[in-house]
Amino acid sequence: MRRIMQECVRRYISNNKNSALLLADIGAWPFHDLLEKYPSRAKNIGIFEAGMVSLAAGLSISGIVPTVYGITPFIVQRALEQLKLDFVYQKLEGNFITTGASYDFSTLGYSHYCPEDVLTLKTLPELEIVTPGTPQEFETLWNSCHNNGRATYFRMTDYCNSMNVNCEFGKASILKKGENCTVIAVAETLDKVWNACKNEDVTILYYSTVSPFDYGTLSDNCESGKILLCSPFYVGSLVADIVKSLESRRIIIRECGVPNEVLRNYGTKDEKDKYCGITVSNIKEMLESLI
Amino acid sequence: MENKNVLKKLRKKILYISLIGKDGNIQSCFSSLEIIWTIYSFFLSVGRTEHFSEGRNRFVLSKGQSNLAVMVVLAEKGVIEERELEKFCKFDSRISMQADRTKFSGIVETSAGSLGHGFPMAVGMAWAKKIKSEKGKIFCLAGDGEMNEGTMWEAAIFASSEKLNNLVLIVDDNSSISRLIDIGSLKDKFIAFGFIVSEVNGHDVEALKEVLELNFDKPHVVLAKTIRGWGSKTLIEDRSWFHRYPKEDEIELLCREVDDFEKDYARMCKKIYFK
Incomplete structure (x- = not known):
């Protein structure tokens, strides 16, 4: 799923000059070509997720659609107020992709688990939450949501289903x-x-x-x-x-x-x-x- | 009308609107008023036809509790109607204690309320201007109390790293935090974080204008020394006014204090605070 995600993001950033990628020093290496090609708007800016999400909102206000990538609890929980007030309250567009799912990083302990992401984000009205089970599903959902004028949370997992579903955004x-x-x-x-x-x-x-x-x-x-x-x-x-x-x-x-x-x-x-x-x-x- | 007289008028309007809306952060609004007036009068195009150009200067109110000061300035500039002000805090009003940008498309750039959000967003907006090779600056007004929030310094690190010389942070430094903890020197901190630092009397429009016109090759912070409640003796001296509104029988006295402020009090304040 990570590889497909990287391809989707690469395509989007490459084809849209009004887009930006913000990495929180996680999974940055596969994007090194993107960071080199578009240094002004594709950046690995280190770990400051709360400030980073506000920063992303500032980009979005200015017409630059941000894609933020980080570890699940640090985006969902550390930056929860920023998602709520800076994106949802202000009706801004942005993509938030996380890795780690519920406990994919099983050896890292409770700090890196986030089985509460959906429960937590469900408290934010109008935030879109997608939870693909396969790389193809990620791509389908990304294509539906990444540039639709709204804030969307993309929950990635490293433990994909073998069964792929021809899914549709917003439909069971x-x-x-x-x-x-x-x-x-x-x-x-x-x-x-x-x-x-x-x-x-x-x-x-x-x-x-x-x-x-x-x-x-x-x-x-x-x-x-x-x-x-x-x-x-x-x-x-x-x-x-x-x-x-x-x-x-x-x-x-x-x-x-x-x-x-x-x-x-x-x-x-x-x-x-x-x-x-x-x-x-x-x-x-x-x-x-x-x- | 001279700045001084306009500002007196706006202070009295803040008092009356707070009375009507039955809520107010009047001390904070009075503290910020000269700063907000200076930015809107000399650096923003709000209310003019060219306002919606991409390369315009933009303003972010990070210390959201001064929103009513922004609203009376917008009304003075003819951007919102006076009668709207009178709906302050009413159920279906566009105007309340904190701003909601979705109700003021293109006029109010950011919503506010929770401290520590506006400045990081302003940094993002300054970054966006760089990405788009756009002209113009981002002016952001924060409170010194807000500088206790970690996100302010997270954003400062990034702004400095990106050399966002199109970013001007004005800190309304009315000693909100230093009366609680020993925060040390904000000037030294910002210098260490890679900013150009200016210090100014935050109640002096001409001095503010002069310092806000400066250009540098780094982000610029203006430490504007102010006094909570500036413009009224009672509001300066009585801390209970941080979050309250005037009653009918108080408004006359407060307005008189605004009118007579220089005579009654300003000289003493200048002596104490603006050495």
Whole structure:
């Protein structure tokens, strides 16, 4: 996904003189040609994410669309007030790409984890949040959002799905129709969801845009009133959207996601998924108990 | 009308509008008024036909609590209507304690409210001018209390690194922070951060104009020494006025103080603060 992201950004910066790239000294090397070719507007300016996001807003006010790239918690949390006041409040355009996802940097500890990014950014009305699961999905979503006049958060992961979905910005994809339950897969959980549920009589929906949330597709595809939500985020991140999609209906929701706790363990991404219960076997168990 | 008389008129207007809106940061507005007046009178094209040109000078109010001072200046310049001022803080008003740029397209460059945002945005705007090879400068007004925010210094490092000589930061230095902590010398700090530093009496329009006209090969900071509540004896002496509005029975006295300010108080203030 990083490679595709780099290509997308390179293309955009190269073809648009009213664009700028701001790197926070993370993943800068692959952009070295861009930094050399466009030194006035493609810069690795070091680690000062809060000030950097305000700086990006100043560019945006002046008609230069900024693309900011950094590690998830340092963009989402350190610069949260800047995203809120400088971009959302001022209705400015900008692209915020992060690496690290929930706990891709599994050995770096809690400081570098951010399973709360979606929950946190959902508090900012009008901010677009896309969570591609594959490089192709990143490219599709980038092409839809990177120059659309709004602020967009692109959540990258290094642990992509093998299953690519022909996704569309702002729309959930219906991967399978069934009777007993609606299973919602988000971002990099899709492979596990598919493996756990493909032979069951269930509907499977895949979300690669979580804001704006596609209420309609869920509303039209949840006859059973039973929902199993699988996401790589803190549990609760999308429950409000699900309830809103199905308001005035009796529903049962079960959720497979990151428990809302301080993660003090390290290990591999896979070990962390097991700890959180984001596994094929657990998804199967949760589904069985639900239906 | 002479600057002095206009500024008296604007101070009284700030008092009346605060009374109508039932809110105000009047001390801060009075502290900043000469600075804001100087920038709008001599360095900005707001209200003129050429205003929307790309190469215009732009102004960023980083210390958002002085917004009402900006609004009365804009009204004086004919950019907004007087009757709009009278809707200050009302439910459907464009004008409140802090600015919302989405309600003033092309006139108010940035929204404000949370300190430590405006100056970094101003740095981004100065950088954008360099990218676009645009003329003009970015003038930014911050408070000395705001210099306690880390983002101000993050932005200062970048501005210096980029040699943004189209950036002028004016610090309304009314000792907001030095009464709380020993911040040391702002002058020394800015010099260490690679800025050209000027010091000026922030209530002297001619002196401000002179220093803001200067050009350098580095970003420029103007440390404008001011006094909170300047223009009214009560507002200077009574700290409770930092965030309050005048009542009906106070307004007459306060306006009289504005009218008689030089006679009553200014000489003493100059002696104390502007050696």
